[in-house]
Amino acid sequence: MPNMIEVDVAIIGGGIIGASTALELRRRGLSVALIERDFCGARASGVNYGGIRRQGRPLSQLPLAMRAHDIWLNLESHIGIDGEFIQTGHLKLARTEADMVKLEHYAATGADNGLTLELLDGPALRRLYPGLAPTIAGGSFSPDDGHANPRLVAPAFARAAARAGALVLEQREVVWAGSGPRGFLLRCHEGTEVHAARLVNAAGAWATSIAGQFGDHVPMQVLCPTMIVTEPLPDIIPVNIGMEGGGIYLRQAVRGNCVIGGGRGYLVDALRSRPGVSGIEATTKRAVEIFPALRQAQIIRSWSGIEAFMPDKNPVIGQSPKAKGLFHAFGFSGGGFQIGPAVGILLSELIVDGRSFLPVEAFAVDRFGHSPAEPDLDKVPAATESREGA
Ligand SMILES: Cc1cc2nc3c(=O)[nH]c(=O)nc-3n(C[C@H](O)[C@H](O)[C@H](O)COP(=O)(O)OP(=O)(O)OC[C@H]3O[C@@H](n4cnc5c(N)ncnc54)[C@H](O)[C@@H]3O)c2cc1C
Numbered sequence: 001m002p003n004m005i006e007v008d009v010a011i012i013g014g015g016i017i018g019a020s021t022a023l024e025l026r027r028r029g030l031s032v033a034l035i036e037r038d039f040c041g042a043r044a045s046g047v048n049y050g051g052i053r054r055q056g057r058p059l060s061q062l063p064l065a066m067r068a069h070d071i072w073l074n075l076e077s078h079i080g081i082d083g084e085f086i087q088t089g090h091l092k093l094a095r096t097e098a099d100m101v102k103l104e105h106y107a108a109t110g111a112d113n114g115l116t117l118e119l120l121d122g123p124a125l126r127r128l129y130p131g132l133a134p135t136i137a138g139g140s141f142s143p144d145d146g147h148a149n150p151r152l153v154a155p156a157f158a159r160a161a162a163r164a165g166a167l168v169l170e171q172r173e174v175v176w177a178g179s180g181p182r183g184f185l186l187r188c189h190e191g192t193e194v195h196a197a198r199l200v201n202a203a204g205a206w207a208t209s210i211a212g213q214f215g216d217h218v219p220m221q222v223l224c225p226t227m228i229v230t231e232p233l234p235d236i237i238p239v240n241i242g243m244e245g246g247g248i249y250l251r252q253a254v255r256g257n258c259v260i261g262g263g264r265g266y267l268v269d270a271l272r273s274r275p276g277v278s279g280i281e282a283t284t285k286r287a288v289e290i291f292p293a294l295r296q297a298q299i300i301r302s303w304s305g306i307e308a309f310m311p312d313k314n315p316v317i318g319q320s321p322k323a324k325g326l327f328h329a330f331g332f333s334g335g336g337f338q339i340g341p342a343v344g345i346l347l348s349e350l351i352v353d354g355r356s357f358l359p360v361e362a363f364a365v366d367r368f369g370h371s372p373a374e375p376d377l378d379k380v381p382a383a384t385e386s387r388e389g390a
Pocket residue numbers: 012013014015016017018035036037038039040041042043044045046047048049050051052053172173174175202203204205206207224225226227261304305306307329330331332333334335336337338339390
C-alpha cells in the first residue's frame with residue numbers, strides 16, 4: 001500500500017520559495033506538506049551569490065523586495081538564524097554616462113517606492129573606493145542592502161517550517177500531479193501519495209513540467225548562472241557590487257575571498273549543471289576591468305546553479321487560470337533569494353485570504369499569451385554571456 005498523506009496545502013519544491021510559503025501557511029494554521037526531490041535548499045536557493053539587493057529590481061517587484069527587507073533585518077526572530085546577513089550596502093556601477101542616466105532615473109522612481117539611493121559621480125566614487133578602475137562613470141549606492149549566506153538561509157527556512165509543524169518530505173520526487181478526490185493528488189517516485197485541497201508549484205527550474213500537467217504553459221528559459229571564488233585577499237571589494245546592464249556582480253567575504261558571478265555554465269543533464277570555461281573567462285575579465293587589483297588573484301573554486309528565467313525578468317506568482325486551487329511561484333530570473341521571504345507571505349495571503357498585500361497581475365502565468373511547450377532540460381544549450389544581475 002502506498003504511504004498516503006492528506007493536508008490542506010501541498011508544496012512541490014523545498015527552495016526558499018516553497019519553504020517560506022510552508023512557514024507562512026503554518027503560521028496561518030493550515031496543514032502543509034513540503035515535498036522536495038533532493039534536500040531543502042540544495043538547488044538555486046542554496047548555491048546562489050547571496051546578494052540581498054533591492055535596487056535594480058523591476059518596479060513591479062520593489063514592494064516585495066521592501067517587504068522582504070524587513071524580514072532580512074529580523075531574520076533570526078523569523079527563522080532562528082541570522083544567515084550571516086550583513087548590510088554592507090549595494091553599489092550599482094555605471095560603465096558609461098548613458099548608464100549613469102539610467103541609474104539616475106531608477107533612483108527617482110525608487111524614491112517614489114520608499115527606496116533611498118545615493119548617486120555618486122566617478123570622482124566621488126574613486127575618493128570613497130580608490131581600488132575602482134578609472135573608467136567607471138559613476139554609481140548608485142543603496143546603504144541598507146548587503147549579502148547573506150545562502151547555504152545557511154535556504155535550509156533554515158525549511159527547518160523553521162518543520163518546527164512550525166509542516167511535514168517536510170525530502171528525497172521525495174513528485175512524478176505525477178493531477179486532480180484527485182480531495183482536490184489535488186501527487187504521486188511521489190517511491191509510492192507516497194499526497195492529497196491536498198491546494199497545491200503550490202514552487203519547483204524552480206523544473207516548475208514548467210508541473211505547470212504543464214495542468215495546462216499552464218509559459219516561455220520559461222533555464223540557465224546556469226556561474227560563480228567563482230578567489231583565494232583570501234586583502235580588502236579589495238568594499239561593498240556588494242553590481243553593474244547597470246548586468247554581466248558581473250562581486251562581493252568580498254569576511255575572510256577575504258572574493259565571490260564573483262556573471263557568466264553562465266551549461267546543463268550536463270536535467271539535474272546537473274557545470275561552470276563553463278568561456279563563462280569564467282568573461283567573468284574574470286570583467287572583474288579585473290572594475291577592480292584592477294584582482295588581476296593577480298587565484299580562483300580556488302567555481303560552481304553553477306540551475307535557475308528559471310522569464311522573458312520580462314518577473315516571476316510567475318499567483319493562481320492558475322486553468323486549475324482552481326493551484327498556485328504557481330517560479331521563474332525568479334536570478335533574483336528570488338532576496339524576495340523569497342516575502343513571496344511566502346504573499347502566497348499565504350492569496351491562499352488563505354484570496355488577496356494579497358501586493359497586486360499580482362504583473363506576475364500572471366498567462367501574461368505571455370499562448371506558449372506551446374515547456375523547455376526540455378536535456379536540450380538546453382550552453383551559454384557564455386549573462387546579463388542578469390544578482
Ligand atoms: C548562481 C546563482 C546566483 C544567484 N544569485 C542571486 C542573488 O545574489 N540574489 C538573489 O536574490 N537571487 C539570486 N539567484 C536566484 C535565486 O537563487 C533563485 O531565484 C531562488 O533561489 C529560486 O528559489 P526557488 O525556491 O524558486 O528555486 P530552487 O531553489 O531551485 O528550489 C526549487 C526546488 O524544487 C525541487 N523540485 C523540482 N521539481 C521537483 C519535483 N518534481 N518533486 C519534488 N521537488 C522538486 C528542486 O529539487 C528544488 O530544490 C541566483 C541564482 C543562481 C543559480
